[in-house]
Amino acid sequence: MELFIKGDRPSLIEVLDRREARDRLIRSLDKQYKDLPVLSFFLNIPGPVKNNEPIRRIFSYGLVKIRESLEGKISYEQTYQAKSGPEAYIIVECDPYELKKLMVGLEDSEIGRLFDIDIFYKGSFISREEVGEAKRKCFLCEKDAKLCARSRAHSLEDMLTYIGNIMKKYL
Numbered sequence: 001m002e003l004f005i006k007g008d009r010p011s012l013i014e015v016l017d018r019r020e021a022r023d024r025l026i027r028s029l030d031k032q033y034k035d036l037p038v039l040s041f042f043l044n045i046p047g048p049v050k051n052n053e054p055i056r057r058i059f060s061y062g063l064v065k066i067r068e069s070l071e072g073k074i075s076y077e078q079t080y081q082a083k084s085g086p087e088a089y090i091i092v093e094c095d096p097y098e099l100k101k102l103m104v105g106l107e108d109s110e111i112g113r114l115f116d117i118d119i120f121y122k123g124s125f126i127s128r129e130e131v132g133e134a135k136r137k138c139f140l141c142e143k144d145a146k147l148c149a150r151s152r153a154h155s156l157e158d159m160l161t162y163i164g165n166i167m168k169k170y171l
Helices: 012-032 053-068 096-107 145-150 155-171
Strands: 038-043 073-081 085-092 115-121
Touching: 012 038, 012 085, 012 115, 038 053, 053 073, 053 085, 053 096, 053 155, 096 115
Parallel strands: none
Antiparallel strands: 038 085, 038 115, 073 085
């Protein structure tokens, strides 16, 4: 929990505005690089603190892992240190469905559970199900992560304790 005491605490409006800006950027990159997928990378960090030094270090670690897995296939990369959290956008020269499958493998690792890696191609996001993979599971109970998030099935304290324990292994 101590990893999430200090840092940027964006307002709900700031988070929503940044989400809209991200969507515009992804769609703009999709139009600019018509035949190549757009990879977007963020972290899954619940709670009020969205950006601080430990979060940036975990993000950097994830970005290194993504770059290693895409060796020689990156056409463009842009990163931001937004108040709502670090962000990366990468244009990749490969099949978008193979890319999604590769990134699901990274997301399903222990540290990868903190990663949110999406693939956008020709106007839409590619789902895990489209590449034969199961939906993301909750950190704590292994049920569908989106259902637990929507219903607030777990306390913020429990979620941050779990995330903090993973982060400490990689910091």
